[in-house]
Amino acid sequence: MTHHILAIDQGTTSSRAILFDGSMKRVATGQEEFPQHFPASGWVEHDPADIWSTTAATCRSAIERAGIGPEDIAAIGITNQRETVVVWEKDTGRPLHNAIVWQDRRTAETCARLRAEGLEPIVTERTGLRVDPYFSGTKLAWILDQVAGSRARARRGEILFGTVDTYLIWRMTGRAEHVTDATNASRTMLYNIHESRWDEEVCRALDIPMQMLPEVRDCDAEFGVTRPDLFGRPIPIRGVAGDQQAATLGQACFRPGMMKSTYGTGCFALLNTGDTPAKSANRLLTTVAYQLGGTPTYALEGSIFIAGAVVQWLRDGLGIIRHVSETQALAERADPGQRLYLVPAFTGLGAPHWDAEARGALFGLTRNAGPAEIARAALESVAYQTRDLWEAMQADWPGEGAATLSALRVDGGMSASDWTMQFLADMLGAPVDRPDVLETTALGVAWLAGQASGLYPGQEGFAQDWALERRFEPAIDAEERDRLKAGWDDAVRRTLTTSA
Known part of the structure; x- marks a missing residue:
């Protein structure tokens, strides 16, 4: 059978x-x-x-x-x-x-x-x-x-x-x-x-x-x-x-305005824009989210080159952790009075900056900064970069100031980190939803093949089956959020090359 x-x-x-x-x-x-x-x-x-x-x-x-x-x-x-x-x-x-x-x-x-x-x-x-x-x-x-x-x-x-x-x-x-x-x-x-x-x-x-x-x-x-x-x-x-499009399907992002972000080696965020290819004024990409029945559904996409890879760098490059799972405990021990910013431009910066010549930099070092503060800055860099994409997408679709993104669905290995996902929600000022099934990429194409074979339900039924494992709600106020983001923006400006 x-x-x-x-x-x-x-x-x-x-x-x-x-x-x-x-x-x-x-x-x-x-x-x-x-x-x-x-x-x-x-x-x-x-x-x-x-x-x-x-x-x-x-x-x-x-x-x-x-x-x-x-x-x-x-x-x-x-x-x-x-x-x-x-x-x-x-x-x-x-x-x-x-x-x-x-x-x-x-x-x-x-x-x-x-x-x-x-x-x-x-x-x-x-x-x-x-x-x-x-x-x-x-x-x-x-x-x-x-x-x-x-x-x-x-x-x-x-x-x-x-x-x-x-x-x-x-x-x-x-x-x-x-x-x-x-x-x-x-x-x-x-x-x-x-x-x-x-x-x-x-x-x-x-x-x-x-x-x-x-x-x-x-x-x-x-x-x-x-x-x-x-x-x-x-x-x-x-x-x-x-x-990344398979993950969009696996997250059941079938309605315009739904957005997912996948945290693997890099980070890739897609916003469903429906049957209209939105033109970005903020250096995002316009791409095909999926195509069924000969009709394409479009998306805005932002690509971050270094996400989970920054944790691998802590392990393989700096040697301050032996296992990826140690990063969260380190970040929790970091001195709250110190604020380091790590811009992980190891292979350049992706959206919305698109600076291929930029290289990584660490700002805010003091004599008391150590592995815990660097680990926290590494995890925080993923949330800051996602916030950059979030703001660009909000401005681009369906027009400047017209869209308010309600929540972000996340998947990929790094989404398993509660600390990182909470800081992400704090920086977005919006809920971050983690599904029961984190293997959304494989699930997305399984659903494609299954519904084409008559084994699985169509879009509506699949969307109803999508299950939330945990929702992370923002826990800091707007003033604190903007203060932290201002520090990140300053660090990025210092990192960008003059040719960008």
């Missing part, structure tokens, strides 16, 4: 597979980390073979741990690290280069040149994005520049491009399907989000042959079936969404 959904969550540092039952409850999980490659300063790569092998292995592990067979799986949903680029040969499947990861900054000079040539207004108008190394377009162009003859081969249909979802589907279906969904397409800097098609002018500006781009489908479309030998029988792939 096919009453399970297999959700694949292919992330930046690990691949996971989670089996959900007919009631959308987690049954079993498989997870494997894989190596990160840093060939030069600011460069981040993955071996596509590692992405594939860990994905396949975790799927088999989850199925085995659940004690079920392939006949018990109705469909597969896939969510993935966005913007990461894979280019491979159509006939052999051999990658032309390691995957270039979303964090990679190697194309910063290229992006600066393109901005100087006046391309950014066209990119922003059509794709909703900025000309930035974060997105897939210049990464793809870089690979084509480096591998001799690859553009000519791409024009002949011999070379394929894909984000991670596309690469996995191509391999899972035995090379039968070269496809993606609208959310992943909208993160490439090559996709016209208003006309729902690849943009010829932007592709031409980057000299990217359109023959190598995948077909774009709805998030709950039919993406093919797995080859029979992979899991023991063909299983349909019925749900695909980039990780």
